[in-house]
Amino acid sequence: MINEKYDDRHDTMTxxxxxxxxxxxxxxxxxxxxxxxxxxxxxxxNLSAGMSASQGASPSTIWGEDVLEVMQGTDAATAxxxxxxxxxxxxxxxxxxxxxxxxxxxxxxxxNTPEMGSHVFDDGIASGNMLTGLDVLDAxxxxxxxxxxxxxxxxxxxxxxxxxxxxxxxxxxxxxxxVLHPDCAPLTLRVDHHPDDPIGALADLHGRATTGxxxxxxxxxxxxxxxxxGFD
Numbered sequence: 202m203i204n205e206k207y208d209d210r211h212d213t214m215t216x217x218x219x220x221x222x223x224x225x226x227x228x229x230x231x232x233x234x235x236x237x238x239x240x241x242x243x244x245x246x247n248l249s250a251g252m253s254a255s256q257g258a259s260p261s262t263i264w265g266e267d268v269l270e271v272m273q274g275t276d277a278a279t280a281x282x283x284x285x286x287x288x289x290x291x292x293x294x295x296x297x298x299x300x301x302x303x304x305x306x307x308x309x310x311x312x313n314t315p316e317m318g319s320h321v322f323d324d325g326i327a328s329g330n331m332l333t334g335l336d337v338l339d340a341x342x343x344x345x346x347x348x349x350x351x352x353x354x355x356x357x358x359x360x361x362x363x364x365x366x367x368x369x370x371x372x373x374x375x376x377x378x379x380v381l382h383p384d385c386a387p388l389t390l391r392v393d394h395h396p397d398d399p400i401g402a403l404a405d406l407h408g409r410a411t412t413g414x415x416x417x418x419x420x421x422x423x424x425x426x427x428x429x430x431g432f433d
Contacts, residue, residue: 214235214368215234215236215329216360216363217231217327218231218232218328219325220355223324226383227380227385228301229252229379230254231357231378231403232254232256232376233360233364233373233377234373234375237374237393237394238393238394240378240390241391245262245265248383250269252381253268253299254296254298256330257293258294259290259293260294264285264296268284268298268306276306281298281306281307281308291308292310292311292313293312295308295330297319297328298326316330318335320338320339320342327341327342333366333367337367340363341362341368342359344359345359351411353380353388360376360403364400372396375395376392378403382424383425385420386422386424388407390406392406
């Protein structure tokens with residue numbers, strides 16, 4: 202049941218993007234918010250299902266996990282509809298999903314704080330609530346599609362574009378990135394609290410995690426396509 206005394210001043214703006222890289226087979230997501238620990242709350246992924254982003258005034262991590270389970274047998278749109286319709290608290294939540302074929306599904310409850318919504322593009326979806334305007338989603342998707350580099354690099358660029366377009370009207374405190382590939386170790390990066398520039402901190406962490414000794418070590422750990430991989 203929705204609490205009628207709910208005060209939307211406690212909302213925190215969240216924007217996220219989910220995408221598939223057709224050339225490499227990678228799937229990934231990125232998110233930023235004006236609250237703590239966005240990665241733990243919002244992003245979920247599974248190489249046998251796809252990606253999800255569960256956010257909103259009263260986000261449900263259960264939604265994010267359950268929609269992936271349902272997507273192992275159906276498309277993203279059908280899975281999102283099934284998960285959200287069964288929850289009486291859905292008016293305060295937002296969910297986006299991306300399946301392995303590039304299909305998408307989205308739901309935004311009307312008790313979230315405007316501006317709010319989702320923007321579908323080829324092989325991806327961007328969503329947000331408490332935005333300065335829906336052009337924030339346009340900026341995020343446009344930058345992702347025009348950016349170069351790895352999937353992670355493009356997703357982080359999309360977050361920065363969203364912020365620049367006005368997404369940070371109440372400030373940001375955390376940012377996160379999740380990238381999955383059957384041939385690579387999962388890349389799950391979280392900046393859980395950074396009062397100055399969580400997206401910048403995420404970009405720095407991404408650079409450190411994908412170069413040098415750490416990246417060399419990560420290339421030797423077991424992965425889906427090489428479960429017995431190890432060190433020589």
